[in-house]
Amino acid sequence: MTESGFLHRTRASYDALAEDYAEWIRTELAAKPLDRAVLSGFAELVREADAGPVADIGCGPGRLTAHLDGLGVPVFGIDxxxxxxxxxxxxxPALRFAEGSMIALDLEDGSLGGLLAWYSIIHVPRERLPEVLAEFHRVLAPGGYLQLGFQVGDEPLHRSEAAGHEISLDFHRCRPDQITELLNQAGLVPYARMxxxxxxxxxxxxTTPQAFLLARKPQS
Ligand SMILES: C[S@@+](CC[C@H](N)C(=O)[O-])C[C@H]1O[C@@H](n2cnc3c(N)ncnc32)[C@H](O)[C@@H]1O
Known part of the structure; x- marks a missing residue:
């Protein structure tokens, strides 16, 4: 089966942007205390549940993988x-990173104690999100947590240029209630939102609100 066009375009765009994005985003977390608070809560819950490692999916240059590692979470990144x-x-270099797509993860059923998708589901068209959330449900262990971060909005944004690179990236903004409904449909129980x-x-x-949703796979 041929790969979906959006995956191809997203990969090519982030390949072109990788170095510039890493440099630009380097100090972002230090400037966002509430984002750090969300990540700290996620880290503590995952550590307490002790249901397996965390995958940072759509990890980009790995800054959140490293942040969670610093919070004592066993974590690896996928992009x-x-x-x-x-x-x-x-x-x-001390952390583990692998190539992969959230549409079809190369991970065993029930193998993760937590899954972080921080501004990465934004590149998946709305109609493919149920598939992604079903995949997240599959790889999470019972009692495992899913932490999402995304821009709030109704209209997708298309960018054809960034940092002097020609790209083709769609940013699919969503409403927290829409994602909450999809989480419920996927069998993931909403736990908290900011x-x-x-x-x-x-x-x-x-320029838009930023949403952070935490959900949990039921114990049974
Ligand atoms: C906006 S960046 C966020 C990176 C990182 N989470 C951060 O906050 O710095 C989005 C990342 O998601 C990755 N991504 C987009 N679609 C993906 C998919 N289907 N599977 C895995 N990663 C994906 C991109 O390659 C890119 O690195």
């Missing part, structure tokens, strides 16, 4: 873009 994986391996309002200050201005 669609080989160039991103190469950057992550170079920046964090929505940050748009923030024009600082080096990382945001």
């Amino acid at each position: 669609l873009s080989p160039r991103m994986i190469a950057v992550a391996r170079r920046l964090y 929505v940050r309002e748009p923030d024009a200050d600082g080096n990382f201005p945001e």
Whole structure:
């Protein structure tokens, strides 16, 4: 079967952007205390549940993989873009990174205690999200947690240029209630949500609200 066009375009775009993206995003987490709070809560819950390692899916240059590692979480990263994986391996040589797509993960059923998808489901068209969430449900162990981060909105954004590179990237913004409904349909139980309002200050201005949803796979 041939690969979907959106996967091909997303991979090629992030391959082109990998080095510039890694440099640009390097200090972002330090500037976002509430994002760190979300990640700390996720890390503590996953450690307490002790149901298996965490996969950071759509890990990009690995900054969140490294952040979770620093919080004492057994974690590895997966990304669609080989160039991103190469950057992550170079920046964090002690951590494990692999190429892969969230549409079909090369992971055993029930093998993860946690799954982080931080601004990575945004590149999956809305109609393919049920498939992705079914895959997340499959790979999570009973009692495992899923942490999502994404931009809130209704209209997709298309970018054909970034940092001087020609790209073709779609950003599919969603409403938290839409994702919550899809989580329920996938058998993942919503646990917590935070929505940050748009923030024009600082080096990382945001024009849309940012949503962070935590869900859990039931114990049985
Ligand atoms: C906006 S970046 C976020 C990277 C990282 N999570 C961070 O916050 O720095 C989106 C990442 O998701 C990856 N990605 C997009 N679609 C994917 C898919 N279907 N499977 C795995 N990774 C994907 C891209 O290659 C890119 O590295």
